[in-house]
Amino acid sequence: MQEVLQQLANLQYIDSRIDEIRQLRGDLPEEVLDIETNMNRFESRIRQLEEEKESLAAEKGRLRLEIETSLDKIKKYEEQQLTVRNNREYDALTKEIEAQKLFAETSERRIEEIGIRQEEVETDLVLKNENLTETKELHSQKKINLDSVIESTKTEEDKLLEKRKELEKELDTRFVRSYNRLREGLTNGIAVVPMERGAALGMSLPPQTQVEVRRKNKVIIDEHSGRIVIDPTFFAEARKQLKL
Numbered sequence: 001m002q003e004v005l006q007q008l009a010n011l012q013y014i015d016s017r018i019d020e021i022r023q024l025r026g027d028l029p030e031e032v033l034d035i036e037t038n039m040n041r042f043e044s045r046i047r048q049l050e051e052e053k054e055s056l057a058a059e060k061g062r063l064r065l066e067i068e069t070s071l072d073k074i075k076k077y078e079e080q081q082l083t084v085r086n087n088r089e090y091d092a093l094t095k096e097i098e099a100q101k102l103f104a105e106t107s108e109r110r111i112e113e114i115g116i117r118q119e120e121v122e123t124d125l126v127l128k129n130e131n132l133t134e135t136k137e138l139h140s141q142k143k144i145n146l147d148s149v150i151e152s153t154k155t156e157e158d159k160l161l162e163k164r165k166e167l168e169k170e171l172d173t174r175f176v177r178s179y180n181r182l183r184e185g186l187t188n189g190i191a192v193v194p195m196e197r198g199a200a201l202g203m204s205l206p207p208q209t210q211v212e213v214r215r216k217n218k219v220i221i222d223e224h225s226g227r228i229v230i231d232p233t234f235f236a237e238a239r240k241q242l243k244l
Contacts, residue, residue: 001217007171008219009234011179012192013242014164019189021153021160028146035139042132049125056121060114063107070100070107163242175219182226193222194232201225 077093077100084090168176183191193200195213200222205213213220213229220229 001219004171004175005216005219005230006234006237007167008175008179008192008228009230009238010241011164011167011171012190013235013238014160014167015183015189018157018160018164021157025146025149025153028142028149032139032142032146035135035142039132039135039139042128042135046125046128046132049121049128053118053121053125056114056118060111060118063111063114067104067107070104074100074104179228182228186227190227192228192230194235195229196232200227200229205229 074097077097081090081093081097084093171179179191183189190201195205195210198205198207198210203222203224205222209220209222209229212218213231216231216234221227222229
């Protein structure tokens with residue numbers, strides 16, 4: 001039975017180390033994805049601003065041409081007023097002149113609004129391009145860190161996974177199933193715990209349970225957490241055997 005307990009300790013020790021490795025690099029991929037999301041957001045905003053910039057410039061150019069056309073019409077209508085034969089024709093031309101003047105004035109105000117907005121767009125473009133540059137630099141740094149962590153831990157993780165397969169083959173399938181089921185149901189993945197000062201994970205164990213754990217001749221289940229409790233010497237031996 002001591003061999004089974006040692007194998008369970010080894011299995012837990014390996015799984016805990018694999019969890020540490022995955023946690024070590026676990027946050028980095030999320031950070032990289034978040035940064036990439038920000039990059040896409042800045043790029044999208046820059047595209048929108050560039051499109052608006054082009055649209056404003058086009059509208060401004062169109063309005064100026066239309067103002068020139070209106071001024072030409074005003075000049076023409078004023079000349080025609082000098083040759084009209086009656087008041088009705090004169091009044092009609094006056095209305096046309098007023099309409100063209102109103103259009104020109106409205107267009108001039110719109111051009112002023114466009115000018116203000118163009119300045120805002122230019123300022124926003126500078127800021128968003130700076131943000132994008134900074135975000136790209138941060139992304140590059142984080143990606144390098146992620147690749148480095150993955151590269152440095154992959155070999156160790158592969159060895160641990162291989163050793164884990166070997167242990168599962170050596171252990172009785174009943175214990176393997178119980179261990180895996182127990183581990184999957186726990187948030188921290190710790191299915192096998194050492195008894196320390198008469199307690200398991202800080203929860204005191206009954207005196208009789210403590211005695212049974214020290215005897216090392218049976219699998220002891222903590223009635224509070226459902227975890228397997230073993231003597232701490234098994235974990236000390238796991239460290240020696242696995243050299244982690």
